Amino acid sequence: MPAVTELELEDLETELFLEGMFRRYGFDFRQYAPASLKRRIRACMRQEEIETVSALQDQVLHDAAAKNRFLLAVTVNTTEMFRDPAFYRAFRDKVVPLLRERPRTRIWQAGCSTGEEVYSVAILLHEEGLYDRCLIYATDLNEAVLERAREGIFPLSAMRRYSENYFDAAGQGSLAEYYTASYGNAIFHEPLRRNVVFAPHNLVTDGSFNEFDAILCRNVLIYFNQALQARVLNLFLDSLPPGGVLGLGAKESMCASPYEADLETLDGAAKLYRKVR
Amino acid sequence: MGYEIVVIGASRGGMRALATLLSVLPRELGGTVVAVLHRGEGLGDELIRFLQSASVLPVREAEDKDDLRRGVVYVAPPGYHLLLEKGGLALSTEGPVSWARPSIDVLFESAADAWGERVIGVVLTGTNADGAQGLARIKRRGGLTVVQAPSEAECPGMPEAAIAASAVDHVLPLAEIPALLSRLCPDLNTVKP
Numbered sequence: 001m002p003a004v005t006e007l008e009l010e011d012l013e014t015e016l017f018l019e020g021m022f023r024r025y026g027f028d029f030r031q032y033a034p035a036s037l038k039r040r041i042r043a044c045m046r047q048e049e050i051e052t053v054s055a056l057q058d059q060v061l062h063d064a065a066a067k068n069r070f071l072l073a074v075t076v077n078t079t080e081m082f083r084d085p086a087f088y089r090a091f092r093d094k095v096v097p098l099l100r101e102r103p104r105t106r107i108w109q110a111g112c113s114t115g116e117e118v119y120s121v122a123i124l125l126h127e128e129g130l131y132d133r134c135l136i137y138a139t140d141l142n143e144a145v146l147e148r149a150r151e152g153i154f155p156l157s158a159m160r161r162y163s164e165n166y167f168d169a170a171g172q173g174s175l176a177e178y179y180t181a182s183y184g185n186a187i188f189h190e191p192l193r194r195n196v197v198f199a200p201h202n203l204v205t206d207g208s209f210n211e212f213d214a215i216l217c218r219n220v221l222i223y224f225n226q227a228l229q230a231r232v233l234n235l236f237l238d239s240l241p242p243g244g245v246l247g248l249g250a251k252e253s254m255c256a257s258p259y260e261a262d263l264e265t266l267d268g269a270a271k272l273y274r275k276v277r
Numbered sequence: 278m279g280y281e282i283v284v285i286g287a288s289r290g291g292m293r294a295l296a297t298l299l300s301v302l303p304r305e306l307g308g309t310v311v312a313v314l315h316r317g318e319g320l321g322d323e324l325i326r327f328l329q330s331a332s333v334l335p336v337r338e339a340e341d342k343d344d345l346r347r348g349v350v351y352v353a354p355p356g357y358h359l360l361l362e363k364g365g366l367a368l369s370t371e372g373p374v375s376w377a378r379p380s381i382d383v384l385f386e387s388a389a390d391a392w393g394e395r396v397i398g399v400v401l402t403g404t405n406a407d408g409a410q411g412l413a414r415i416k417r418r419g420g421l422t423v424v425q426a427p428s429e430a431e432c433p434g435m436p437e438a439a440i441a442a443s444a445v446d447h448v449l450p451l452a453e454i455p456a457l458l459s460r461l462c463p464d465l466n467t468v469k470p
Contacts, residue, residue, distance in 0.1 A: 007390060007418070035360040035387040036369040078370040222341045222368045229342070251354050251368050253340045 013053035014041060024061050027141065028204045029074065031228035037074070044073035071142055076223060077113045080161065082120045084250050085168030087218070090270035092170055095245050096128050099213060105134045108212045108239065110203060111220035112138040115149025121216070122192045127172045131195060137210065139201035150198045152188035159186050203232045208239040215239060219249035233259050240275045247272050280421065280461050281395045282361065283308050284388045286381030288315040288403025290431030292324065294451055295401065299332035299350060301455040306334060308462030310350040311366070311388070313359060313379045315403070325352060341368045348465050353379035360387035377407050385411020394419030397461060399454060401425045403435030413443035421461065423447045423454060
Protein backbone atom coordinates (compact mmCIF):
# COMPACT_ATOMS: atom_id res chain seq x y z
CA MET A 1 0.00 0.00 0.00
CA PRO A 2 1.52 3.36 -0.94
CA ALA A 3 2.19 5.83 1.87
CA VAL A 4 -0.26 8.69 1.80
CA THR A 5 -0.10 11.83 3.93
CA GLU A 6 -3.16 13.04 5.80
CA LEU A 7 -3.35 15.99 3.43
CA GLU A 8 -3.23 13.82 0.29
CA LEU A 9 -5.98 11.67 1.75
CA GLU A 10 -8.08 14.74 2.48
CA ASP A 11 -7.56 15.93 -1.11
CA LEU A 12 -8.68 12.54 -2.42
CA GLU A 13 -11.76 12.50 -0.19
CA THR A 14 -12.60 16.05 -1.25
CA GLU A 15 -12.38 15.13 -4.92
CA LEU A 16 -14.70 12.17 -4.41
CA PHE A 17 -17.12 14.22 -2.31
CA LEU A 18 -17.35 17.01 -4.90
CA GLU A 19 -17.94 14.43 -7.61
CA GLY A 20 -20.69 12.87 -5.46
CA MET A 21 -22.25 16.24 -4.73
CA PHE A 22 -22.42 17.00 -8.45
CA ARG A 23 -23.85 13.63 -9.44
CA ARG A 24 -26.32 13.44 -6.56
CA TYR A 25 -27.56 17.06 -6.51
CA GLY A 26 -26.17 18.79 -9.63
CA PHE A 27 -24.16 21.36 -7.62
CA ASP A 28 -20.70 21.52 -9.15
CA PHE A 29 -17.87 22.76 -6.92
CA ARG A 30 -15.19 20.76 -8.73
CA GLN A 31 -13.59 23.83 -10.31
CA TYR A 32 -13.74 26.11 -7.30
CA ALA A 33 -10.43 27.63 -6.17
CA PRO A 34 -9.13 24.83 -3.93
CA ALA A 35 -7.48 26.68 -1.03
CA SER A 36 -10.49 28.62 0.21
CA LEU A 37 -12.91 25.79 -0.69
CA LYS A 38 -10.89 23.46 1.50
CA ARG A 39 -11.13 25.96 4.38
CA ARG A 40 -14.90 26.13 4.07
CA ILE A 41 -15.28 22.35 3.91
CA ARG A 42 -13.16 22.07 7.08
CA ALA A 43 -15.28 24.75 8.76
CA CYS A 44 -18.42 22.80 7.80
CA MET A 45 -16.91 19.63 9.29
CA ARG A 46 -16.25 21.46 12.57
CA GLN A 47 -19.79 22.82 12.59
CA GLU A 48 -21.22 19.35 11.96
CA GLU A 49 -18.74 17.80 14.42
CA ILE A 50 -17.52 15.42 11.76
CA GLU A 51 -13.94 14.16 11.53
CA THR A 52 -13.43 13.33 7.87
CA VAL A 53 -14.59 14.54 4.46
CA SER A 54 -15.81 11.01 3.74
CA ALA A 55 -18.10 11.13 6.76
CA LEU A 56 -19.39 14.54 5.63
CA GLN A 57 -20.06 13.05 2.20
CA ASP A 58 -22.00 10.20 3.76
CA GLN A 59 -24.21 12.64 5.63
CA VAL A 60 -24.72 15.12 2.79
CA LEU A 61 -25.55 12.48 0.16
CA HIS A 62 -28.19 10.86 2.36
CA ASP A 63 -29.79 13.82 4.06
CA ALA A 64 -31.26 16.78 2.14
CA ALA A 65 -31.21 19.00 5.25
CA ALA A 66 -27.48 18.32 5.67
CA LYS A 67 -27.06 19.11 1.96
CA ASN A 68 -28.70 22.50 2.49
CA ARG A 69 -26.47 23.25 5.49
CA PHE A 70 -23.45 22.29 3.40
CA LEU A 71 -24.54 24.59 0.56
CA LEU A 72 -24.74 27.52 2.98
CA ALA A 73 -21.39 26.68 4.56
CA VAL A 74 -19.51 26.15 1.31
CA THR A 75 -20.71 29.27 -0.49
CA VAL A 76 -19.51 32.68 0.68
CA ASN A 77 -22.33 35.05 1.53
CA THR A 78 -20.33 38.05 2.69
CA THR A 79 -22.01 41.14 1.31
CA GLU A 80 -23.05 44.62 2.34
CA MET A 81 -25.02 47.54 0.96
CA PHE A 82 -23.00 49.85 -1.26
CA ARG A 83 -19.94 47.66 -0.70
CA ASP A 84 -16.91 49.46 -2.19
CA PRO A 85 -18.62 52.87 -2.49
CA ALA A 86 -16.17 53.91 -5.22
CA PHE A 87 -17.71 51.24 -7.45
CA TYR A 88 -21.15 52.82 -7.08
CA ARG A 89 -19.76 56.28 -7.77
CA ALA A 90 -18.16 54.99 -10.97
CA PHE A 91 -21.41 53.21 -11.86
CA ARG A 92 -23.30 56.50 -11.49
CA ASP A 93 -20.74 58.46 -13.51
CA LYS A 94 -19.98 56.02 -16.30
CA VAL A 95 -22.73 53.41 -16.59
CA VAL A 96 -25.87 55.42 -15.82
CA PRO A 97 -25.33 57.72 -18.87
CA LEU A 98 -25.13 54.62 -21.09
CA LEU A 99 -28.31 53.19 -19.58
CA ARG A 100 -30.13 56.49 -20.13
CA GLU A 101 -29.75 56.04 -23.88
CA ARG A 102 -31.87 52.90 -23.79
CA PRO A 103 -35.65 52.85 -23.58
CA ARG A 104 -35.64 49.75 -21.39
CA THR A 105 -32.79 48.31 -19.38
CA ARG A 106 -32.08 44.79 -18.19
CA ILE A 107 -29.45 44.25 -15.48
CA TRP A 108 -28.19 40.90 -14.17
CA GLN A 109 -26.69 40.66 -10.71
CA ALA A 110 -25.06 37.24 -10.69
CA GLY A 111 -24.28 35.69 -7.31
CA CYS A 112 -26.48 38.18 -5.46
CA SER A 113 -26.43 36.30 -2.13
CA THR A 114 -28.80 37.86 0.43
CA GLY A 115 -29.52 40.83 -1.82
CA GLU A 116 -27.82 43.80 -0.14
CA GLU A 117 -26.15 44.86 -3.37
CA VAL A 118 -29.36 44.35 -5.38
CA TYR A 119 -31.19 46.85 -3.16
CA SER A 120 -28.18 49.18 -3.45
CA VAL A 121 -28.38 49.16 -7.26
CA ALA A 122 -32.18 49.60 -7.12
CA ILE A 123 -31.75 52.67 -4.89
CA LEU A 124 -29.09 54.13 -7.17
CA LEU A 125 -31.26 53.63 -10.27
CA HIS A 126 -34.24 55.12 -8.45
CA GLU A 127 -32.23 58.22 -7.57
CA GLU A 128 -31.11 58.54 -11.18
CA GLY A 129 -34.72 58.33 -12.36
CA LEU A 130 -34.09 55.07 -14.23
CA TYR A 131 -35.58 52.46 -11.97
CA ASP A 132 -39.04 52.42 -13.53
CA ARG A 133 -37.67 51.30 -16.87
CA CYS A 134 -35.24 48.76 -15.43
CA LEU A 135 -35.63 45.08 -14.82
CA ILE A 136 -33.07 43.53 -12.48
CA TYR A 137 -32.45 39.78 -12.56
CA ALA A 138 -30.85 38.81 -9.27
CA THR A 139 -29.58 35.24 -9.21
CA ASP A 140 -27.78 32.89 -6.86
CA LEU A 141 -27.29 29.15 -6.75
CA ASN A 142 -28.61 29.01 -3.22
CA GLU A 143 -32.38 29.11 -2.66
CA ALA A 144 -31.97 29.86 1.04
CA VAL A 145 -30.15 33.15 0.45
CA LEU A 146 -32.53 34.10 -2.40
CA GLU A 147 -35.44 33.75 -0.01
CA ARG A 148 -33.79 36.25 2.32
CA ALA A 149 -33.02 38.55 -0.61
CA ARG A 150 -36.71 38.53 -1.57
CA GLU A 151 -37.65 39.64 1.94
CA GLY A 152 -35.27 42.61 1.94
CA ILE A 153 -34.96 42.59 5.71
CA PHE A 154 -31.52 43.35 7.09
CA PRO A 155 -30.31 43.91 10.65
CA LEU A 156 -30.80 47.47 11.83
CA SER A 157 -27.38 47.29 13.47
CA ALA A 158 -25.76 47.20 10.01
CA MET A 159 -27.48 50.39 8.85
CA ARG A 160 -24.92 52.74 10.32
CA ARG A 161 -22.16 51.23 8.21
CA TYR A 162 -24.45 50.97 5.19
CA SER A 163 -25.42 54.64 5.59
CA GLU A 164 -21.74 55.59 5.54
CA ASN A 165 -21.26 53.50 2.41
CA TYR A 166 -24.36 55.08 0.85
CA PHE A 167 -23.02 58.54 1.62
CA ASP A 168 -19.58 57.65 0.18
CA ALA A 169 -21.34 56.21 -2.87
CA ALA A 170 -22.75 59.71 -3.56
CA GLY A 171 -26.25 58.80 -2.36
CA GLN A 172 -28.58 61.71 -2.89
CA GLY A 173 -30.73 61.50 0.22
CA SER A 174 -30.64 59.40 3.33
CA LEU A 175 -30.60 55.59 3.37
CA ALA A 176 -33.25 55.67 6.09
CA GLU A 177 -35.77 56.93 3.51
CA TYR A 178 -35.74 53.48 1.94
CA TYR A 179 -36.57 51.29 4.92
CA THR A 180 -38.81 51.03 7.95
CA ALA A 181 -37.20 50.13 11.25
CA SER A 182 -38.99 47.41 13.17
CA TYR A 183 -37.83 45.23 16.09
CA GLY A 184 -34.13 45.49 15.28
CA ASN A 185 -34.68 45.07 11.55
CA ALA A 186 -34.58 47.39 8.58
CA ILE A 187 -37.40 46.38 6.24
CA PHE A 188 -36.70 47.76 2.78
CA HIS A 189 -39.68 49.21 0.95
CA GLU A 190 -41.57 47.06 -1.51
CA PRO A 191 -41.21 49.35 -4.59
CA LEU A 192 -37.46 48.65 -4.51
CA ARG A 193 -38.10 45.04 -5.46
CA ARG A 194 -41.05 45.63 -7.78
CA ASN A 195 -38.72 45.45 -10.78
CA VAL A 196 -36.47 42.71 -9.43
CA VAL A 197 -36.73 39.04 -10.37
CA PHE A 198 -34.99 36.82 -7.83
CA ALA A 199 -34.26 33.44 -9.39
CA PRO A 200 -31.94 30.48 -8.93
CA HIS A 201 -29.09 30.29 -11.43
CA ASN A 202 -25.84 28.40 -11.15
CA LEU A 203 -22.96 30.07 -13.02
CA VAL A 204 -21.12 26.76 -13.23
CA THR A 205 -23.84 24.59 -14.73
CA ASP A 206 -26.50 26.92 -16.18
CA GLY A 207 -26.23 28.83 -19.45
CA SER A 208 -27.09 32.28 -20.68
CA PHE A 209 -30.79 33.07 -20.24
CA ASN A 210 -31.21 36.58 -21.64
CA GLU A 211 -29.37 39.59 -22.99
CA PHE A 212 -28.47 42.36 -20.56
CA ASP A 213 -27.32 45.95 -20.75
CA ALA A 214 -25.22 45.41 -17.66
CA ILE A 215 -24.02 42.38 -15.71
CA LEU A 216 -22.66 42.80 -12.19
CA CYS A 217 -20.78 39.90 -10.67
CA ARG A 218 -18.63 41.14 -7.85
CA ASN A 219 -16.46 38.95 -5.64
CA VAL A 220 -17.90 35.75 -7.06
CA LEU A 221 -15.25 34.78 -9.61
CA ILE A 222 -12.54 34.82 -6.91
CA TYR A 223 -13.98 31.51 -5.68
CA PHE A 224 -13.44 29.84 -9.07
CA ASN A 225 -10.25 28.48 -10.61
CA GLN A 226 -8.96 30.10 -13.79
CA ALA A 227 -10.57 27.62 -16.18
CA LEU A 228 -13.96 28.15 -14.60
CA GLN A 229 -13.44 31.91 -14.49
CA ALA A 230 -12.83 31.88 -18.24
CA ARG A 231 -15.95 29.80 -18.83
CA VAL A 232 -18.13 32.14 -16.76
CA LEU A 233 -16.67 35.24 -18.45
CA ASN A 234 -17.62 33.62 -21.74
CA LEU A 235 -21.14 33.12 -20.43
CA PHE A 236 -21.28 36.83 -19.54
CA LEU A 237 -20.01 37.84 -22.98
CA ASP A 238 -22.69 35.65 -24.55
CA SER A 239 -25.24 37.58 -22.50
CA LEU A 240 -24.05 41.09 -23.41
CA PRO A 241 -24.75 42.99 -26.63
CA PRO A 242 -21.94 45.15 -28.04
CA GLY A 243 -21.71 48.13 -25.65
CA GLY A 244 -23.01 46.08 -22.72
CA VAL A 245 -21.30 46.62 -19.37
CA LEU A 246 -19.62 44.10 -17.07
CA GLY A 247 -18.75 44.99 -13.47
CA LEU A 248 -16.40 42.81 -11.39
CA GLY A 249 -15.04 42.96 -7.83
CA ALA A 250 -12.31 45.42 -6.89
CA LYS A 251 -9.48 42.87 -6.85
CA GLU A 252 -10.69 40.69 -9.69
CA SER A 253 -8.60 40.88 -12.81
CA MET A 254 -9.38 40.31 -16.46
CA CYS A 255 -5.68 40.17 -17.26
CA ALA A 256 -5.35 36.41 -17.37
CA SER A 257 -8.58 36.00 -19.28
CA PRO A 258 -8.67 34.93 -22.93
CA TYR A 259 -11.49 37.45 -23.42
CA GLU A 260 -9.52 40.57 -22.54
CA ALA A 261 -9.66 41.76 -26.17
CA ASP A 262 -13.47 41.55 -26.22
CA LEU A 263 -13.81 44.13 -23.48
CA GLU A 264 -12.61 47.69 -23.10
CA THR A 265 -12.07 49.34 -19.74
CA LEU A 266 -14.71 51.83 -18.64
CA ASP A 267 -13.18 52.39 -15.22
CA GLY A 268 -10.05 50.47 -14.26
CA ALA A 269 -10.20 50.89 -10.49
CA ALA A 270 -13.92 50.07 -10.33
CA LYS A 271 -13.40 47.07 -12.65
CA LEU A 272 -16.08 48.24 -15.06
CA TYR A 273 -15.74 46.95 -18.63
CA ARG A 274 -17.66 47.35 -21.86
CA LYS A 275 -18.08 44.78 -24.58
CA VAL A 276 -16.55 46.07 -27.81
CA ARG A 277 -17.70 43.48 -30.37
CA MET B 278 14.37 21.45 -3.65
CA GLY B 279 14.89 24.42 -1.28
CA TYR B 280 12.59 27.18 -0.14
CA GLU B 281 10.52 29.09 -2.68
CA ILE B 282 7.86 30.89 -0.70
CA VAL B 283 8.31 33.31 2.21
CA VAL B 284 5.08 34.17 4.00
CA ILE B 285 5.19 37.03 6.49
CA GLY B 286 2.59 38.11 9.02
CA ALA B 287 2.62 41.35 11.00
CA SER B 288 0.14 43.36 13.01
CA ARG B 289 0.59 46.39 15.22
CA GLY B 290 3.98 47.97 14.53
CA GLY B 291 4.17 45.78 11.45
CA MET B 292 4.28 48.49 8.81
CA ARG B 293 7.62 49.74 10.03
CA ALA B 294 8.94 46.24 10.76
CA LEU B 295 7.94 44.97 7.32
CA ALA B 296 9.57 47.97 5.62
CA THR B 297 12.76 47.40 7.62
CA LEU B 298 12.81 43.73 6.64
CA LEU B 299 12.11 44.40 2.96
CA SER B 300 14.70 47.19 2.83
CA VAL B 301 17.55 44.72 3.23
CA LEU B 302 16.28 41.86 1.08
CA PRO B 303 18.56 41.69 -1.96
CA ARG B 304 17.50 42.14 -5.56
CA GLU B 305 18.69 38.58 -6.23
CA LEU B 306 16.16 36.99 -3.85
CA GLY B 307 14.98 33.84 -5.65
CA GLY B 308 11.89 33.30 -3.50
CA THR B 309 8.44 34.87 -3.61
CA VAL B 310 7.41 36.98 -0.63
CA VAL B 311 3.73 37.06 0.38
CA ALA B 312 2.74 39.28 3.30
CA VAL B 313 -0.32 39.93 5.41
CA LEU B 314 -0.35 43.11 7.45
CA HIS B 315 -3.32 43.94 9.64
CA ARG B 316 -4.47 47.44 8.79
CA GLY B 317 -7.52 49.62 8.41
CA GLU B 318 -9.53 49.36 5.20
CA GLY B 319 -8.73 52.96 4.32
CA LEU B 320 -5.03 52.35 3.82
CA GLY B 321 -4.66 51.09 0.26
CA ASP B 322 -2.10 52.37 -2.17
CA GLU B 323 -0.24 54.38 0.48
CA LEU B 324 0.98 51.21 2.18
CA ILE B 325 2.22 49.72 -1.08
CA ARG B 326 3.99 52.98 -1.98
CA PHE B 327 5.57 53.15 1.47
CA LEU B 328 6.84 49.56 1.30
CA GLN B 329 8.02 50.04 -2.29
CA SER B 330 10.01 53.10 -1.29
CA ALA B 331 11.86 50.90 1.20
CA SER B 332 12.65 47.97 -1.07
CA VAL B 333 14.54 47.19 -4.28
CA LEU B 334 12.14 44.29 -4.88
CA PRO B 335 8.87 45.05 -6.70
CA VAL B 336 6.04 45.38 -4.13
CA ARG B 337 2.48 44.76 -5.35
CA GLU B 338 -0.95 44.56 -3.84
CA ALA B 339 -2.18 41.06 -4.63
CA GLU B 340 -4.98 40.56 -7.15
CA ASP B 341 -6.97 37.38 -7.53
CA LYS B 342 -5.14 34.61 -9.46
CA ASP B 343 -1.88 36.54 -9.70
CA ASP B 344 1.03 34.31 -10.74
CA LEU B 345 3.77 33.83 -8.18
CA ARG B 346 6.88 35.51 -9.52
CA ARG B 347 10.25 35.08 -7.89
CA GLY B 348 11.70 38.20 -6.32
CA VAL B 349 8.31 39.90 -6.05
CA VAL B 350 6.61 40.96 -2.80
CA TYR B 351 2.81 40.51 -2.75
CA VAL B 352 0.79 42.22 -0.02
CA ALA B 353 -2.80 41.29 0.91
CA PRO B 354 -5.36 43.95 -0.05
CA PRO B 355 -7.45 45.37 2.80
CA GLY B 356 -10.71 43.52 3.45
CA TYR B 357 -9.69 40.27 1.71
CA HIS B 358 -8.07 37.06 2.89
CA LEU B 359 -5.05 36.17 0.77
CA LEU B 360 -4.40 32.48 0.09
CA LEU B 361 -1.71 30.52 -1.71
CA GLU B 362 -2.65 27.90 -4.25
CA LYS B 363 -0.17 25.56 -5.92
CA GLY B 364 -0.27 27.78 -9.00
CA GLY B 365 -0.75 31.29 -7.69
CA LEU B 366 -2.59 33.61 -5.36
CA ALA B 367 -6.29 33.66 -4.50
CA LEU B 368 -8.48 36.05 -2.57
CA SER B 369 -11.54 35.48 -0.44
CA THR B 370 -14.07 37.70 1.30
CA GLU B 371 -15.11 35.07 3.82
CA GLY B 372 -15.70 36.49 7.28
CA PRO B 373 -12.84 37.65 9.49
CA VAL B 374 -10.83 34.93 11.27
CA SER B 375 -10.03 35.95 14.86
CA TRP B 376 -11.37 39.41 13.96
CA ALA B 377 -8.86 39.78 11.15
CA ARG B 378 -9.34 39.99 7.39
CA PRO B 379 -6.78 39.56 5.95
CA SER B 380 -5.87 36.84 8.43
CA ILE B 381 -2.28 35.64 8.85
CA ASP B 382 -3.46 32.15 9.81
CA VAL B 383 -5.45 31.85 6.57
CA LEU B 384 -2.38 32.76 4.48
CA PHE B 385 -0.02 30.52 6.46
CA GLU B 386 -2.33 27.48 6.49
CA SER B 387 -2.92 27.71 2.75
CA ALA B 388 0.83 28.09 2.18
CA ALA B 389 1.53 25.02 4.29
CA ASP B 390 -1.10 22.97 2.42
CA ALA B 391 -0.04 23.99 -1.07
CA TRP B 392 3.73 24.39 -0.71
CA GLY B 393 4.70 22.21 2.31
CA GLU B 394 8.44 22.04 2.87
CA ARG B 395 9.14 24.85 0.40
CA VAL B 396 7.66 27.46 2.76
CA ILE B 397 9.35 29.77 5.24
CA GLY B 398 6.88 31.39 7.67
CA VAL B 399 7.80 34.60 9.49
CA VAL B 400 5.84 36.19 12.36
CA LEU B 401 6.68 39.79 13.24
CA THR B 402 5.41 42.31 15.79
CA GLY B 403 1.76 42.42 16.89
CA THR B 404 -0.59 42.28 19.81
CA ASN B 405 -2.85 39.31 19.02
CA ALA B 406 -2.35 35.60 18.36
CA ASP B 407 -2.93 35.59 14.59
CA GLY B 408 -0.30 33.54 12.78
CA ALA B 409 0.42 31.17 15.67
CA GLN B 410 -1.74 28.30 14.37
CA GLY B 411 -0.66 28.89 10.79
CA LEU B 412 3.02 28.85 11.74
CA ALA B 413 2.48 25.59 13.61
CA ARG B 414 0.94 24.12 10.47
CA ILE B 415 3.89 25.27 8.35
CA LYS B 416 6.18 23.51 10.81
CA ARG B 417 4.07 20.32 10.75
CA ARG B 418 4.18 20.25 6.97
CA GLY B 419 7.96 20.45 6.91
CA GLY B 420 8.46 24.19 6.35
CA LEU B 421 10.79 26.47 8.27
CA THR B 422 9.51 28.84 10.95
CA VAL B 423 10.95 32.18 12.05
CA VAL B 424 9.71 34.59 14.72
CA GLN B 425 10.91 38.06 15.59
CA ALA B 426 12.41 38.07 19.10
CA PRO B 427 9.65 39.31 21.43
CA SER B 428 12.18 41.25 23.49
CA GLU B 429 12.84 43.63 20.62
CA ALA B 430 9.49 43.57 18.80
CA GLU B 431 7.46 46.77 19.01
CA CYS B 432 4.59 44.60 20.29
CA PRO B 433 5.68 41.22 21.69
CA GLY B 434 2.24 39.53 21.90
CA MET B 435 2.09 37.97 18.46
CA PRO B 436 5.67 36.64 18.48
CA GLU B 437 5.08 35.22 21.98
CA ALA B 438 1.87 33.49 20.88
CA ALA B 439 3.68 31.95 17.89
CA ILE B 440 6.52 30.71 20.09
CA ALA B 441 4.01 29.20 22.54
CA ALA B 442 2.08 27.36 19.81
CA SER B 443 4.91 25.36 18.23
CA ALA B 444 8.64 24.66 18.37
CA VAL B 445 9.87 27.57 16.25
CA ASP B 446 13.10 27.04 14.29
CA HIS B 447 14.54 30.56 14.63
CA VAL B 448 13.78 33.37 17.08
CA LEU B 449 15.77 36.34 15.81
CA PRO B 450 16.05 40.11 16.05
CA LEU B 451 14.39 41.75 13.04
CA ALA B 452 17.76 42.87 11.69
CA GLU B 453 18.96 39.26 11.33
CA ILE B 454 15.90 37.86 9.54
CA PRO B 455 16.63 39.18 6.00
CA ALA B 456 20.09 37.59 5.94
CA LEU B 457 18.57 34.24 6.93
CA LEU B 458 15.93 34.51 4.21
CA SER B 459 18.41 35.40 1.50
CA ARG B 460 20.69 32.56 2.57
CA LEU B 461 17.86 30.00 2.48
CA CYS B 462 16.14 31.11 -0.73
CA PRO B 463 17.91 30.38 -4.01
CA ASP B 464 19.77 33.11 -5.86
CA LEU B 465 17.58 34.52 -8.62
CA ASN B 466 20.49 34.23 -11.08
CA THR B 467 20.71 30.47 -10.63
CA VAL B 468 17.02 29.56 -11.00
CA LYS B 469 14.52 29.60 -13.81
CA PRO B 470 12.23 32.63 -13.65
